[in-house]
Amino acid sequence: MPELPEVEVTRRALIPLVVGRRVQALHHRDPARYRGTELAAGRRVEAIRRRGKFLLFALSGGFELVVHLGMSGGFRLGPTAHTRVVLELEGVALYYHDPRRLGRFWVVPAGDYREVPLLLRLGPEPFDPAFSPDYLFARLRATRRPVKAVLLDQTVVAGVGNIYGDEALFRARVRPTRRGHRVTRREAGALVEGVRAVLEEAIAAGGSTLRDRSYRRVDGTIGYFQVQLSVYGRAGEPCPVCGTPIRRTVIQGRSAHYCPRCQR
């Protein structure tokens, strides 16, 4: 399911349900995927933060529950056919739904992310001033990888995934296959702006629910940003700007969509 907007929408929905409540128990049958969860029992949830695509639940007593939703994870208010973890809190239960089981939980001492190497290596948040045109330009200039691969690299910027990567490139009018070192300073600036704009709009729309309808908000409703997607999943359809058919290609083993006329 989730890229940064879906994770952020999840975070905002969970705050009023969870913050201030004590965790009574955390049930599951997969200690390899959901690690150290016995450490959460009896602790109060003090805050929920987000870093890239990770959710960070601050627990009383100096612990933290780190959650990564993988491709199909999400929280629901009731059980589903693919409930993998049940979080029992005072007065509420949360059901972690994850058909593909690619999501992971870790309970760790607060801020101790040695078990979550990617979290340690994450690049700047997209809305942080550190994710600046100069910064992105420098990162692009240093590599021959396709620019889309650079945007998907969580150590470059945290939270961009396959959908919003394509959309940001479309807005910046840069073709996803372009090599990093051939991106101009001006284009790097447009990419920073494109990433921020698309993420912001997607958060405001409650995230994107694609054709398979697998992404749902915590209350079970869908997100509406898919109606505003310009290129993602639209191969063969006309570009919303110039009408040229959208093309699909593969970069890093993942589909990439672009307008061959608007994006050079």
Add this chain to the structure above:
DNA sequence: ATAGGCGCCTGTAAGC
């Protein structure tokens, strides 16, 4: 450094 492939998992849609 980087591309390509596979693995982790399961579900759904498309193609024959």
Add this chain to the structure above:
DNA sequence: TGCTTACAGGCGCCTA
């Protein structure tokens, strides 16, 4: 209809 294949919002690891 039934079977097979491709593909899916993520990420880590291996080989060349």
